Amino acid sequence: MATEPEDPHARTADRNRRLLTQREAILAQFADDPAVQEWLRQFRDDGKGFLDKYADNLAEVLVDGPWPYEHQQQKVAALRQEAIERLWEIQQRKLLLLQCRWRANELRLPTEFVELTDDFESWGQRIHECPYLDPITPAEVEDYLSYLLSDFCRDANSNLDRSGSGQDYERYKHWHLLRAEGINPARVRDGAFDSPPPGMRGLISIFDAMFLDYPRYYRWCDDRDGPPNLLLLLPDTRGEQELYFMCYGRDGKDPHEAATNEDDEEEEFADARPVETPDAPPAPPTLEPGNAAQLEALLRLEAPELLPYHRAYLQPPVELTAEEEQDDDDENDDEDDEDDADIYDDADGDEAADRWLHDPEAAREAADELLTIPERIPIRAAADWREGVIRAWVDWRKRQLAALIREEFAAYQTRARAGQPHPPVYGNEANTLDTIDEVRQDRHNWILDGRELAGFPRDLNF
Amino acid sequence: MTDAERLQQALAQAEQASQQFQEQLRATEARLRTDPRCRAFFAPYPPEQQEAFIAHYLQRKAHYLTKGPNLLKYRLHQAIEYQEDAYERLFDIQQKKLFDLQVQWRAREIDLPGIRVHQQFNHWENNIHRCPFLPPITPQEYALYREYLATAAQDVGHDIEHGRSADWQGYEHLRDRWQAIHSGHPNPEQEGEDYPDWYAYVDRHLQRPAGYPFATHPDLRGERQKYYLKLAREEKQAQRAPNPPELPLTPPDPRPAYDAILAKDHQYDRLNDDPDHYLSDEDGPYDGRFTEFTRRFHPAADHIFALRRAMRRQYSTHYNAIHERIEQSIALLTDTDDRIPIEAHPDWRAAVTAAAAHQHRRLLLKALPTVWADYEFRIATGLQPAEPDQYRAYHDDDRAYNPHPPEKDETIAPYLEKGILRGRELAGEPRDWDF
Numbered sequence: 001m002a003t004e005p006e007d008p009h010a011r012t013a014d015r016n017r018r019l020l021t022q023r024e025a026i027l028a029q030f031a032d033d034p035a036v037q038e039w040l041r042q043f044r045d046d047g048k049g050f051l052d053k054y055a056d057n058l059a060e061v062l063v064d065g066p067w068p069y070e071h072q073q074q075k076v077a078a079l080r081q082e083a084i085e086r087l088w089e090i091q092q093r094k095l096l097l098l099q100c101r102w103r104a105n106e107l108r109l110p111t112e113f114v115e116l117t118d119d120f121e122s123w124g125q126r127i128h129e130c131p132y133l134d135p136i137t138p139a140e141v142e143d144y145l146s147y148l149l150s151d152f153c154r155d156a157n158s159n160l161d162r163s164g165s166g167q168d169y170e171r172y173k174h175w176h177l178l179r180a181e182g183i184n185p186a187r188v189r190d191g192a193f194d195s196p197p198p199g200m201r202g203l204i205s206i207f208d209a210m211f212l213d214y215p216r217y218y219r220w221c222d223d224r225d226g227p228p229n230l231l232l233l234l235p236d237t238r239g240e241q242e243l244y245f246m247c248y249g250r251d252g253k254d255p256h257e258a259a260t261n262e263d264d265e266e267e268e269f270a271d272a273r274p275v276e277t278p279d280a281p282p283a284p285p286t287l288e289p290g291n292a293a294q295l296e297a298l299l300r301l302e303a304p305e306l307l308p309y310h311r312a313y314l315q316p317p318v319e320l321t322a323e324e325e326q327d328d329d330d331e332n333d334d335e336d337d338e339d340d341a342d343i344y345d346d347a348d349g350d351e352a353a354d355r356w357l358h359d360p361e362a363a364r365e366a367a368d369e370l371l372t373i374p375e376r377i378p379i380r381a382a383a384d385w386r387e388g389v390i391r392a393w394v395d396w397r398k399r400q401l402a403a404l405i406r407e408e409f410a411a412y413q414t415r416a417r418a419g420q421p422h423p424p425v426y427g428n429e430a431n432t433l434d435t436i437d438e439v440r441q442d443r444h445n446w447i448l449d450g451r452e453l454a455g456f457p458r459d460l461n462f
Numbered sequence: 463m464t465d466a467e468r469l470q471q472a473l474a475q476a477e478q479a480s481q482q483f484q485e486q487l488r489a490t491e492a493r494l495r496t497d498p499r500c501r502a503f504f505a506p507y508p509p510e511q512q513e514a515f516i517a518h519y520l521q522r523k524a525h526y527l528t529k530g531p532n533l534l535k536y537r538l539h540q541a542i543e544y545q546e547d548a549y550e551r552l553f554d555i556q557q558k559k560l561f562d563l564q565v566q567w568r569a570r571e572i573d574l575p576g577i578r579v580h581q582q583f584n585h586w587e588n589n590i591h592r593c594p595f596l597p598p599i600t601p602q603e604y605a606l607y608r609e610y611l612a613t614a615a616q617d618v619g620h621d622i623e624h625g626r627s628a629d630w631q632g633y634e635h636l637r638d639r640w641q642a643i644h645s646g647h648p649n650p651e652q653e654g655e656d657y658p659d660w661y662a663y664v665d666r667h668l669q670r671p672a673g674y675p676f677a678t679h680p681d682l683r684g685e686r687q688k689y690y691l692k693l694a695r696e697e698k699q700a701q702r703a704p705n706p707p708e709l710p711l712t713p714p715d716p717r718p719a720y721d722a723i724l725a726k727d728h729q730y731d732r733l734n735d736d737p738d739h740y741l742s743d744e745d746g747p748y749d750g751r752f753t754e755f756t757r758r759f760h761p762a763a764d765h766i767f768a769l770r771r772a773m774r775r776q777y778s779t780h781y782n783a784i785h786e787r788i789e790q791s792i793a794l795l796t797d798t799d800d801r802i803p804i805e806a807h808p809d810w811r812a813a814v815t816a817a818a819a820h821q822h823r824r825l826l827l828k829a830l831p832t833v834w835a836d837y838e839f840r841i842a843t844g845l846q847p848a849e850p851d852q853y854r855a856y857h858d859d860d861r862a863y864n865p866h867p868p869e870k871d872e873t874i875a876p877y878l879e880k881g882i883l884r885g886r887e888l889a890g891e892p893r894d895w896d897f
Contacts, residue, residue, distance in 0.1 A: 005487060005524035009480035016473035023466060036759055043720040050720045050751070056465050057752055058766065065769030068776030287504070287511040289518030298519060301499050302490075306523070309530030312537040360796050367792045370810060371785050372775045374738030379810035381803070385795050385817045388804035 015063060022059035027051060072372075078158070079397075081427070083404035086148065087412065088425045089217050090140050091127050092166030095120065096218065097230055098132070099169055104234035115460050116447070117169070117239050118440040124165035125432050128422040135416055141409045145402050147220040149395075155216050156398045157356075157390075165426075166215060169231075169239070175214040176231050185212050241462050242447055249449030357387040366393035486527065487520055494519065540797075548829035550850035551611075552837055553590045555603045557630035558664050560586060560596055562675075564633055569679040578895045579874050579882065580633065580684055587631040588866040591847045598841045604834055610663045611827055629655045634684070640676045686897045690885025691878075697888060720751055731783040733812050740782040741774050784811060791818030 030036045030051055040047030099120040101107045113132055114120065123130045147153050175185045192209035222229055247255040287294060292314055299306050356362050363386035370377060370393050377396050382388035415422055426432070448458045456462070463471075494500045494516050504512045564583045566572045574595050576582070586593040629635055638654025647653060665674055731740070742749065756763045778785045791814050795802055802821050807813035840847050883893050891897070 005521045007480055007483055007524070008528050009476050009483050013473055013476035013480055016469055016476055020466065020469050020473065023469070030759060033759070039755070039758065040720075042717060044715045044717045045719075047720050050755075052465055053721075054752060054755060058756070058760075061766055061770045061773060064777075065766075065773040069769050069772035072772050072775065285506050287507040287515045289514050294515070295519065295522060298494070298500065298503060299523075301497070301503075302523075306526055306530070308534055309526040310522075312530065312534040313526065358801070360799075364792060364796060367788065367814070371778050371788060374741050374775060374778075376737050376809045378808050379804065379806060379813045381806040383803050384801035385804040385814070386801075388817075389792075389810065389814065392810045 018063045019059045022062050023055045026055040026058050030054075079400055080404050080408075082158075083401050084408050084425055086144070086401065087136065087141070087405050087408050088127050089166060089215070090136050090144055091130065091133050092124060093215075093218055093221055094133050095123060095127065095130065096167060096169070096172075099167060100230040100234050103169070103236045103238045105237050106234065111460075116440060116444060117242055118436065118443060120167045120169070121165060122433060122436050122440070124167035125426065125436065126424065127165075128425050136409065136412060138409075141405065143224070144217070145405065147217055148398055148402055148405070150220075152220055153216055153398070156401065157394050158397070166218075169236075171208070171212060172214050172218070173231055173236070174208070175212055176229065178212075180232060185214075188212055238462075242443075245447045245450030245454065245456075245462070246443055247446075247450070248453050249446035249451070252453065254454070357390050358384055360386060362386070363389050366390045369393050370396070483524070483527065487524060490523055491516065491520060544825045544829035545833055546850075548826050549833040549836075549848070551607070551826065551830070552599060552604070552833060553850050554630075554658075554660050555599050555607050556590045556593065556596050557587065558658075558661055560590065560593060561631060561633070561661065563595070564631060565675040565679050568633070568681045568683045570682045571679075576872050579687060579878050581878060582874060583631040583633070585866050585870060589868070589871070591849050592868070599837065601838075606664070606667060607660075608827065608830060610660060611823060611830075630658065633681075637676050637681075683897065687882060690882045690889065690897075693885040693888040694881040697884070733784060733809060733815075735784075737809075740778060740785075741771050788814055791815055794818045794821055 036051075037046075040050060043050065098107070098109070099117070102109060102114060102120075103117060109132060114123075127133075148156065178185045178188060188209050189212045192206050244255055292310075296307070296310060299310050366389050370389070373396065377392055379388050379392040380395075382391065412422065447460070451460075451462070452458050494504075504515075507515075560583065563572070563574060564580065567574055567577060568580060576594075586596075590596075632655055635655040636657050639650060639656060640654075641647075642650035642653035671678055736742075753767070756766055760766060774781045779789050780786075788811050795814070795818055798821070802817055804813050804817045807816075837847055839845075882895075886897065887893050
């Protein structure tokens with residue numbers, strides 16, 4: 001069987017067992033201690049019963065306390081890690097601009113730093129030791145914090161993954177090109193699975209669309225600096241050349257000549273596609289674990305009281321209707337419909353975040369988080385309580401992050417003044433860098449091969 | 463039974479329940495695989511689908527066995543919660559009418575059939591639906607109540623700081639608060655009870671004079687009652703032989719009890735409490751001793767405090783009544799897809815509470831026409847209105863003991879009867895109720 005059904009009684013029994021063990025240990029620890037006896041004598045009846053009660057309370061703390069404690073420690077650690085990554089996002093943006101200029105041959109970097117476009121990805125992963133970036137300035141940090149604390153920053157909820165290294169040139173360019181054409185990238189992202197081409201090509205296109213994104217902070221900087229946007233303005237000369245030589249080297253033939261054959265490939269795919277014939281037999285019946293009707297059919301064979309439980313489980317919350325509320329409700333429905341239609345209209349590229357602000361599950365999670373924070377937390381007015389509660393939680397989280405970013409920047413400055421190296425930012429550099437290196441090595445060799453095949457010297461001076 | 467024994471017992475019960483539960487599931491799994499009807503059900507499907515389905519089915523059955531009964535109750539409750547609530551509220555109208563009658567009765571402006579002492583108003587408070595001398599609710603009164611609920615009501619029940627009155631006929635409690643407010647008491651909220659919002663709303667609507675009822679109507683009957691009882695009590699005390707002062711055999715232990723309340727006692731959590739008071743190590747009747755002992759004798763005291771603090775933070779709804787209410791408010795708000803607005807506030811908990819109160823009011827207003835139609839129908843056909851009992855469906859199996867059954871409608875407590883009648887005699891007045 002896949003997973004054992006949860007047995008709440010066994011869990012209770014386990015907890016009780018642990019409470020009893022702890023109790024005994026605590027009583028054994030203190031009962032015969034003369035200092036404890038002396039202390040207890042200050043109370044009526046020599047504090048009879050105190051130790052028993054104390055053992056109860058302490059046992060509860062020792063049994064029920066460790067998980068929340070660990071959990072909260074982990075949350076604090078995760079928040080600090082996020083603050084560190086955010087501080088270095090400032091450098092990532094600077095590196096991306098360098099990458100744009102480098103790709104357009106606007107500037108050169110020493111070859112021991114950058115030979116191939118892949119090297120920017122690699123530097124992104126170890127941004128802490130990137131030697132050719134200006135250090136982070138206090139003004140840049142202040143600007144970052146204004147971004148973070150503004151509503152423009154929408155990636156400050158732990159539920160939403162922030163994008164990886166920040167050097168994903170091709171993906172960012174794709175995002176910008178779509179927007180330049182008036183297409184909302186979020187629509188493409190959400191429709192990733194809608195109608196992909198068949199075969200390998202389809203998989204790649206799904207993959208491309210799924211992660212289509214551009215970091216919010218980069219957008220903030222773009223808006224701050226105004227046009228031109230280097231991603232759109234500058235040509236990707238180096239990238240295109242690399243691709244040409246790499247394909248040449250990998251496939252052993254000139255990609256320009258091979259391009260004519262691609263249509264044939266398409267044909268092949270088309271032929272391979274299964275043809276739906278009108279007489280095809282109906283699909284065999286399937287048994288779906290979550291299927292309510294199938295569950296009900298089996299439940300009918302059991303004790304009669306199970307069926308009402310099943311229906312109670314399925315039943316959505318009951319809405320009482322009365323005439324005078326009818327109009328009001330209709331209006332609400334209309335509004336909702338409009339919202340659905342409007343979802344992609346602003347071409348903003350972050351509708352997922354907007355919808356999430358009205359998600360009941362997210363609101364409940366935000367409330368659960370807020371309930372563990374023993375401070376007064378302000379809330380802003382909102383047309384939907386869910387948005388209010390979610391924003392209250394995210395705003396609080398942003399304020400924590402801002403404080404941690406300041407701390408981390410102070411530590412950064414101290415290290416910089418002392419000439420000490422900065423510690424790695426992302427924690428998983430070793431593995432990621434290995435992968436990047438492998439890919440880079442292959443591409444490096446193919447490019448050199450391609451150079452030769454195309455009649456150039458076997459080097460990277462193009 | 464000691465705490466350890468209680469724990470042992472709980473452990474034994476849980477182990478037994480767990481064993482039963484596991485047996486039930488094993489039996490179910492065996493049945494799914496062998497019962498011919500089940501086999502017939504599974505036959506058309508491939509084996510790997512059958513396995514996945516059986517696994518899921520057992521999960522689901524386990525859930526139903528443990529959570530089913532309460533879930534079902536909750537659904538029933540959910541379905542009629544607001545009708546029950548709204549029906550009970552119809553009788554707020556009657557409570558106000560009864561209170562005004564009580565005011566007039568105390569001022570000797572009127573007599574009421576069967577009423578001899580003011581304590582009887584408490585009886586009718588609890589049996590308001592069959593109070594014989596209250597005229598039925600009129601459409602105008604109903605309309606006024608709707609208007610009150612729609613525009614003014616603070617007492618919608620979901621608002622922590624504005625709970626509903628539970629003391630509709632507590633004339634003296636309401637007067638105590640009124641007097642405290644008007645005599646410059648430093649903390650009037652410590653005295654008596656709040657005059658219900660609905661009462662004040664009706665008073666304004668009827669343009670009653672300022673100070674109604676306590677400044678406008680004397681409590682003649684209440685004072686007389688008290689006076690007669692005092693005479694009777696004094697007589698009794700005079701008759702009793704003076705007791706010699708008792709000498710204690712052993713002097714009391716002068717040392718304090720370890721669980722004596724150390725800090726201020728928290729009657730209720732309030733929104734304006736320190737938001738982290740529930741984490742405090744020193745508060746509460748016992749925490750201080752726990753903390754002191756741990757600090758003095760436990761080698762890992764700081765770690766224990768950290769664990770306790772983390773535990774209370776994580777499960778704050780168990781330790782803080784406000785947080786518990788917030789959970790209920792969130793549940794109420796989550797029950798609908800409608801976008802319910804929320805106000806800005808320095809404390810998100812207050813804003814959520816207010817939004818939930820708004821939603822509560824909305825659902826009540828939605829449910830009122832149905833229960834009003836039911837009430838009107840009963841009155842028109844000569845039926846007695848049903849008893850308002852907010853939790854009829856949800857707590858069906860353990861209905862509260864009713865200390866006010868119909869057979870007590872005409873009776874008054876013997877000590878009152880004897881005391882007042884004797885007091886009348888002692889005052890040189892006739893031994894009757896005509897005062």
